[in-house]
Amino acid sequence: MVKLSVYLVVLTFSFVQIINAQIRPLPKSGFEQRIVKSVNAIRLIDTHEHIMSENEALASATDFSCLFTNYQASDLISSGVLSDKIYTILKGKDVSLEEKWYAVRDGWSNMRATAYGRSILISAKDLYGIDDLNEQTYLELSKRIKEAHKAGYYEKILKEKSKIDACLIMEYNTTNPRDVEKEGNCNFRRFFVYDKYISFFGYNKMKTRLSFYGREFSTLPELELLIDSVFDQDIKKGIQGAKFGVAYYRTLKFDDVSRETATAVFDKMKANPDRLFPFEEAKPLQDFLFFKLLSLCEKYKLPVQIHTGLQTGSGNEITNADPTGLTKAFFKFPALKFCILHASYPFGGEMATLAKNFPNVYIDMAWSALISPAFTRRYLQEYIETVPSNKIMAYGGDSQTVEGAYGASVLARETVSMTLIQMVKEGYLTEDEAMDITKKILRTNAISIYNLKIIPE
Numbered sequence: 001m002v003k004l005s006v007y008l009v010v011l012t013f014s015f016v017q018i019i020n021a022q023i024r025p026l027p028k029s030g031f032e033q034r035i036v037k038s039v040n041a042i043r044l045i046d047t048h049e050h051i052m053s054e055n056e057a058l059a060s061a062t063d064f065s066c067l068f069t070n071y072q073a074s075d076l077i078s079s080g081v082l083s084d085k086i087y088t089i090l091k092g093k094d095v096s097l098e099e100k101w102y103a104v105r106d107g108w109s110n111m112r113a114t115a116y117g118r119s120i121l122i123s124a125k126d127l128y129g130i131d132d133l134n135e136q137t138y139l140e141l142s143k144r145i146k147e148a149h150k151a152g153y154y155e156k157i158l159k160e161k162s163k164i165d166a167c168l169i170m171e172y173n174t175t176n177p178r179d180v181e182k183e184g185n186c187n188f189r190r191f192f193v194y195d196k197y198i199s200f201f202g203y204n205k206m207k208t209r210l211s212f213y214g215r216e217f218s219t220l221p222e223l224e225l226l227i228d229s230v231f232d233q234d235i236k237k238g239i240q241g242a243k244f245g246v247a248y249y250r251t252l253k254f255d256d257v258s259r260e261t262a263t264a265v266f267d268k269m270k271a272n273p274d275r276l277f278p279f280e281e282a283k284p285l286q287d288f289l290f291f292k293l294l295s296l297c298e299k300y301k302l303p304v305q306i307h308t309g310l311q312t313g314s315g316n317e318i319t320n321a322d323p324t325g326l327t328k329a330f331f332k333f334p335a336l337k338f339c340i341l342h343a344s345y346p347f348g349g350e351m352a353t354l355a356k357n358f359p360n361v362y363i364d365m366a367w368s369a370l371i372s373p374a375f376t377r378r379y380l381q382e383y384i385e386t387v388p389s390n391k392i393m394a395y396g397g398d399s400q401t402v403e404g405a406y407g408a409s410v411l412a413r414e415t416v417s418m419t420l421i422q423m424v425k426e427g428y429l430t431e432d433e434a435m436d437i438t439k440k441i442l443r444t445n446a447i448s449i450y451n452l453k454i455i456p457e
Contacts, residue, residue: 031431032421039417039438045446045454046167048243048305048341048366048396049405054154057401062149063142064133065090065100067120070312070400071370075116076107077314084314101138108133115370119407126410127157127403157402162409165443166454168305168396170197170243193452196234196242196302198293220259220266224292231296241339241450242297243305246290248316250279252308253325254287256332262288294333303337303450305364309345310371324350330358337449339393343368348379355387362449363387366396369411376415381423384437393449394441416442 050070052060060066068076068090076082082103089095089103111117112133124130128144130137158164217223246252265285269277297304308323323344330338338358343365344351355361363383369376383392395412397405420434429437447454 026427027424027431031424034431035421035424035434035438036417038435039413039420039442041163042439042442043163043165044395044409044412045393045443045450045452046162046164046396046405046409047339047364047393047446047450048398049167049169050398050400051167051169051402051405052400054151057154058149058151061091061093062146063097063100064124064138064145065104066145066401067123067133067403068104070404072111072116072120074313075111075114076104079107079110081107081110097139097142101135105135115372115411119370119404119411122407122410123403127161127406154402157406162402162406164405164409166193166452167405168193168241168450193240193450196231196239198242198244218270220263223266223289227289227292228296231300235300239302240452241303241305242293243307243341244290244293245307246286247307247321248311249320250283250286251320251325252306252322254290254329255284256291256328257284257288259288291329291332294329294336298333298336301451303339305339305341307341308351309342309347310367318346322347322350323354327354330354330361334360336360337362339364339449341366341396342371342398343376343379343383345371345375348375348382352379352382352386355383355391362391362393362445364393364396365412366393367398367408369395369415370398370408373411373415376412377419377422380415380419380441384419384423385428389437389440390445390448392441393446412442 057066073087073090076086077084086103086107089100092100108117112121120133124133124137124141128141128148130141130144133141158167215226215229217226261284265282269275269282269285294304296302306323306326308321308326310318311321321344323340324347326338326340338360339362340351340354341364343363345368351363355363365376365380368379380392380394394416395409397408399405399408416438420429420438423429424431424434446452
């Protein structure tokens with residue numbers, strides 16, 4: 001009887017497999033190459049960058065150390081071999097190449113296998129023809145970088161090599177959108193799309209940041225009027241989105257605070273401008289202002305990017321960046337597009353749950369392939385399985401340099417290709433479905449979500 005039961009189970013499983021094979025026939029031979037070709041051919045929309053202007057880049061160090069700008073240096077520090085003084089050495093224009101190399105050599109050997117390290121090797125090989133970074137190659141690599149860093153190299157790397165049609169870039173480290181072409185950043189219109197970076201929640205920090213606009217405030221209503229004015233100015237400049245980076249220094253759990261409560265905190269801060277207020281005392285005013293700012297984003301129909309997950313640099317409180325803290329905001333502003341950045345690494349499952357449950361929540365995987373291709377593959381598959389495909393964006397370089405954006409684009413394309421190939425191989429997706437999803441997550445979703453005026457491909 002036991003043998004008969006086992007036989008029936010095996011027979012039933014085999015029958016189900018046959019039915020599945022009939023419903024989803026095996027893909028035609030060569031589907032892997034066709035998916036890779038499609039992914040590599042698509043012109044990207046880069047949803048998140050911190051790229052400095054081309055003029056700033058040309059004025060910076062033009063040698064192998066530019067490949068360590070931003071995240072890569074933090075891995076050198078994480079290895080335990082180097083201190084945060086490495087940033088000063090790498091950025092120094094008067095520091096010799098030999099000194100820079102010996103400063104990073106030991107740390108580089110430890111971090112070269114990280115995705116940050118892979119991006120350096122990808123850029124060195126694809127952009128400058130150097131297969132490896134080592135004692136024998138750093139001088140030649142530096143020579144080639146110096147030769148290539150001339151006016152117009154941004155367009156060559158971003159438009160031609162990376163196949164990027166538009167970059168969303170933070171306003172705080174760029175020029176006025178109308179002056180981009182004059183700055184020589186790129187010679188094609190609408191390449192850089194500007195987001196407003198918002199991060200002024202402490203009383204003194206608010207005073208410093210907002211004094212730039214030439215107006216003072218002494219009451220909470222006056223502060224609100226000034227914020228209204230700032231937003232109006234930014235909209236006229238061409239700002240097309242907003243980004244909040246507050247998870248670097250506080251929790252993302254925001255509460256809907258009454259005006260009376262916020263006013264009491266404001267008045268206390270104004271009366272004690274030199275006092276360092278504990279977070280719990282300052283939180284009600286911060287929360288009130290956060291919702292105020294979200295109301296303006298809703299008014300102007302600005303998509304909102306919010307940093308979640310891993311914070312760059314060395315040492316931080318990762319629980320601050322848990323995206324589930326934003327739930328009250330999702331409920332309060334149902335018409336506002338919330339683009340949650342970085343796949344919320346390592347909170348990938350939480351991110352999937354939020355995007356599945358809230359129509360106004362979108363997944364932006366900027367930076368994630370540069371953090372961990374394995375995480376990105378795993379959660380991209382989970383996102384495709386759980387979240388409508390029009391709500392996923394799979395590429396943003398989140399870099400300060402065009403070399404960084406290029407390396408991140410290669411890693412992103414690879415993770416998308418590998419994920420979709422596996423899903424087609426397993427019979428979850430057809431090849432046609434994979435091709436459709438490719439275009440959505442690398443291009444058309446970002447155009448729609450961020451309201452970009454891009455000529456259709």
